[in-house]
Amino acid sequence: MPDNTLESPAKTILLVEDDDVVRMLTVEVLEELDYQVLQAENGTDAMTIINSDQHLDLLMSDIGLPGMSGQQLMAAAREVRPDLPVLFASGYAAQDYPTSASGAKVATITKPFSLDLLRTTVAGMLA
Numbered sequence: 001m002p003d004n005t006l007e008s009p010a011k012t013i014l015l016v017e018d019d020d021v022v023r024m025l026t027v028e029v030l031e032e033l034d035y036q037v038l039q040a041e042n043g044t045d046a047m048t049i050i051n052s053d054q055h056l057d058l059l060m061s062d063i064g065l066p067g068m069s070g071q072q073l074m075a076a077a078r079e080v081r082p083d084l085p086v087l088f089a090s091g092y093a094a095q096d097y098p099t100s101a102s103g104a105k106v107a108t109i110t111k112p113f114s115l116d117l118l119r120t121t122v123a124g125m126l127a
Contacts, residue, residue: 010036011126012054016046016061016073017089022111026060026089026118033119043068043076050077056084058125063090063108078104085125089113 013035017023023039030037038054040046043065050056059077063070074086085105092110109121 010034011057012036012038013058013060013122014038014040014046014049014056016040016043016059016065016070018042018062018065022062029115029118030122033122035122042066043070043073046073047076050080050084056081058085058087058122060087060089060122063088063092074106087121087125 013030015023015026015030015037017026017039018041020041023041027037027039038049038056040049044067046059046061047068050059059074061070061073065073068076070088070090074088077084077086083104086107088106088108089111090108105125107121107125109117113121
């Protein structure tokens, strides 16, 4: 007899991080938390994914990206996907972090972040 239980599909996160090691480690942690993770190392690559038909539940981006900053990426992403939640990760403490005028969720965590902080912040963004 077939199993008729419905499992909700994994939430999809687009991670944008220019540091290869940080990106690799963050992907590993997010995948261990059962998220599907797409990767981009800069804003241009991220926008290719954002402009596609790929379903996204969360954009997680470094603020200090080369070429296109995280803030610029959020603004460009919101032109295409106005309700996409954005989680910024920054290596810099207390500064004026971006916020959203559209009502979509925006949050920031400071690198290095703990597994628990990442887990609870991402879960809260996706709730």
